[in-house]
Amino acid sequence: MATEVACRILGVDPQVMLETAGLGELTPGRSEARVTAQQYFDCWNTMEVLSPRPDYVPYLGVAISRGPVIPVFFTLSCAPDMETGLRRLAQFKSLLGPTVMRVFRDGDLLRLEYESVDARVPMPPSLGALQLVVAVENIRGATAHLVCPVAAGFDGSDEERHMIAGHLGIMPERSQAAYVAFAPEDAKRRFISENATLWADVEADLKLQLAAQNDRLPIADRVRGALVDLMPAGRTGAEDVGLALGISRSTLQRRLREEGTSYQEVLDAMRRDLAIRYLTKTSLRADEIANALAYRDANSFSRSFRKWTGLSPLAFRQADNESSVSGESG
Structure with missing residues (x-):
């Protein structure tokens, strides 16, 4: 999720964001240049502060899923079913920023977990929340079904967790890992967008x-x-x-x-x-x-x-x- 695209969606000036994040030596045109995980997360935290929207996480998550064509998301939408698509997406998740996505079976449930690529630099809680919203929104679009997770969590405040609860259809718990889990019948749900x-x-x-x-x-x-x-x-x-x-x-x-x-x-x-x-x-x-x-x-x-x-x-x-x-x- 390119920082400049996110800025445009949130109504934030990309140059102001970079300068506020302490990266004023970069221009918006260099937002695709390689930066550290800490610098990337600093950009995200700055966008959060500068955003005029109190509902910035669900708003941005829905806008990203329904808005600009992002080739990485074809990994999910082209798949025959949810589990196949999520496992494909996990292979290329690093193209969307310094985060790792893991997909695995937790008993009968299909579980997704997100974390920073750098164990020394934790992912901001609100960025973890965004990952959950984007995943659920993309799945709903691909299945044409109001899929709701059976469990979710991230290391956010009560306010941050309430912010996305209405969208997820479930109140996420307070947890160190940003995760979302789906029922077995949803994990095998066919995608109408298979291609x-x-x-x-x-x-x-x-x-x-x-x-x-x-x-x-x-x-x-x-x-x-x-x-x-x-x-x-x-x-x-x-x-x-x-x-x-x-x-x-x-x-x-x-x-x-x-x-x-x-x-x-x-x-x-x-x-x-x-x-x-x-x-x-x-x-x-x-x-x-x-x-x-x-x-x-x-x-x-x-x-x-x-x-x-x-x-x-x-x-x-x-x-x-x-x-x-x-x-x-x-």
Whole structure:
């Protein structure tokens, strides 16, 4: 959950947040750069203080789940059932911040636990609460069912626990671990959003994103991995990618030239491939796709898509649907 996206949802100025958190040397454009777990949690605590909303945790959790397209969440929604999706999500949870997600059986119950990646730096209680809200909200969206956990807890005050109790459908207990547990019948509940073909593509992208910091990979692959993370936050500039990879813009462009390509070519190819994926394998609207690909608006996205394919996004989707129906009839 990128800090800049969270700031926008909460109505907090990202630069003010960074300065208040003692990270004024970073610009909002560097919010994807590597920081320590403590610095990340300092940002979260600062957003909490600056947020004008008293219900910031459930509000942010619902907005993240229903709002911007975040590729990591496809790990859950594309799965055939809750348990499979949660176990997939746990593999890539580190892409959302310095937290670890564990999924395991606790007797008959399916239990999720969240903690800091650094045992010396505890996760803020309210961030633990956010994890619970996001998990429950995503599960409800994927099942089209008002799934309620049978148990939950985090190390929060009475006020913080009451803040999310109404959303969870259960009063979380005061516990050192941030956790949520589901009944066995819910753990195997089928997802209406299951999408095996989309998952195959998304899994490859997320693995590439995890490997984006590996200096031994071709720079074009590292750029694509970084863009998977940056685009939902509205960042597609060469400077943004260079900062995320820890190299200068000029070095990035030089290394891409050495591989026979350019930054714009990599960005266009990435956007084209993702656009076609979303149009043919999801029901996302054109404006939602435009936002996911960091376009200014749907018209800008449509112009680019026509240049790539000769068709508008809607016409391309209709043609694909007709082709699928024709193939099934044959």
